[in-house]
Amino acid sequence: MTILKKNQIFPGFNLSLGYTLVYLSLIVLIPLSAVVFKSSQLGWSGFWETVTAPRVVASYQLSFGLALIAGLINAVFGLIFAWVLVRYSFFGKSLIDALVDLPFALPTAVTGIALTALYAKNGWIGQYLEPLGIKVAFTPLGILIALIFIGLPFVVRTVQPILEDLEAELEEASASLGANRWQTFRLVVFPILLPALLTGYALAFARAVGEYGSVIFIAGNIPMVSEITPLMIITKLEQYDYAGATAIAVVMLLISLLLLLAINGLQAWTAKRTGRSRV
Numbered sequence: 001m002t003i004l005k006k007n008q009i010f011p012g013f014n015l016s017l018g019y020t021l022v023y024l025s026l027i028v029l030i031p032l033s034a035v036v037f038k039s040s041q042l043g044w045s046g047f048w049e050t051v052t053a054p055r056v057v058a059s060y061q062l063s064f065g066l067a068l069i070a071g072l073i074n075a076v077f078g079l080i081f082a083w084v085l086v087r088y089s090f091f092g093k094s095l096i097d098a099l100v101d102l103p104f105a106l107p108t109a110v111t112g113i114a115l116t117a118l119y120a121k122n123g124w125i126g127q128y129l130e131p132l133g134i135k136v137a138f139t140p141l142g143i144l145i146a147l148i149f150i151g152l153p154f155v156v157r158t159v160q161p162i163l164e165d166l167e168a169e170l171e172e173a174s175a176s177l178g179a180n181r182w183q184t185f186r187l188v189v190f191p192i193l194l195p196a197l198l199t200g201y202a203l204a205f206a207r208a209v210g211e212y213g214s215v216i217f218i219a220g221n222i223p224m225v226s227e228i229t230p231l232m233i234i235t236k237l238e239q240y241d242y243a244g245a246t247a248i249a250v251v252m253l254l255i256s257l258l259l260l261l262a263i264n265g266l267q268a269w270t271a272k273r274t275g276r277s278r279v
Contacts, residue, residue, distance in 0.1 A: 039246040063229040067208035070147035078155025086163040108213025138220025151204030158200035198267040
């Protein structure tokens with residue numbers, strides 16, 4: 001049985017909970033319900049035909065596949081970024097720390113244009129990759145780079161506070177017991193960081209799945225090759241096929257929820273194993 005403290009800054013549990021539920025309904029639940037209701041106008045056969053069209057299925061594979069890969073890459077390099085920012089002191093550290101948040105501040109269209117200018121075949125970087133047979137702009141590789149760019153801060157800013165609070169005595173005790181650096185990291189440090197790392201992965205994945213502005217410029221939007229699912233929704237809306245657009249949105253919603261539930265379940269399991277609360 002939960003015992004509520006009497007002296008709290010915000011008194012009135014029932015009133016606070018009521019406001020929370022009303023706000024959640026207005027901002028999240030009602031709009032999502034409207035999407036499901038609108039798609040139901042197609043009927044089951046029309047809904048199935050819309051969401052299983054080859055072009056749409058190819059966009060699912062591209063969007064979710066690249067979002068998962070981008071999240072994994074960001075989990076690895078985001079951990080390294082956070083480790084460097086927390087454990088080392090060097091000239092320009094404050095500037096690099098501030099630059100990590102740049103993808104948050106930049107308009108997505110600016111990000112897309114900048115990446116396209118860099119990786120196009122006549123761009124600053126693309127002109128050197130093109131002779132090597134590496135094409136980035138207007139390919140799935142370009143989309144992956146854009147998703148990595150916008151997702152990196154989520155991992156860094158989630159892992160960084162945990163690293164800052166990590167007690168150095170744990171590593172010293174591990175070293176005194178004869179563990180080498182890799183064993184200390186793998187058996188002591190990494191299990192503590194894993195719940196936060198999974199949280200950052202989930203946030204980066206969620207952002208990448210729905211990203212549109214920074215991807216649309218560098219994707220090239222070639223059917224069955226570099227068309228993302230959000231673009232398919234926009235295309236349906238431009239054709240005034242609102243029911244078809246909401247049908248694709250419902251599938252995106254369901255797949256995203258299932259993947260996020262799986263990630264959160266894994267996060268809860270790792271937090272329970274390590275005896276630490278979830279981030």
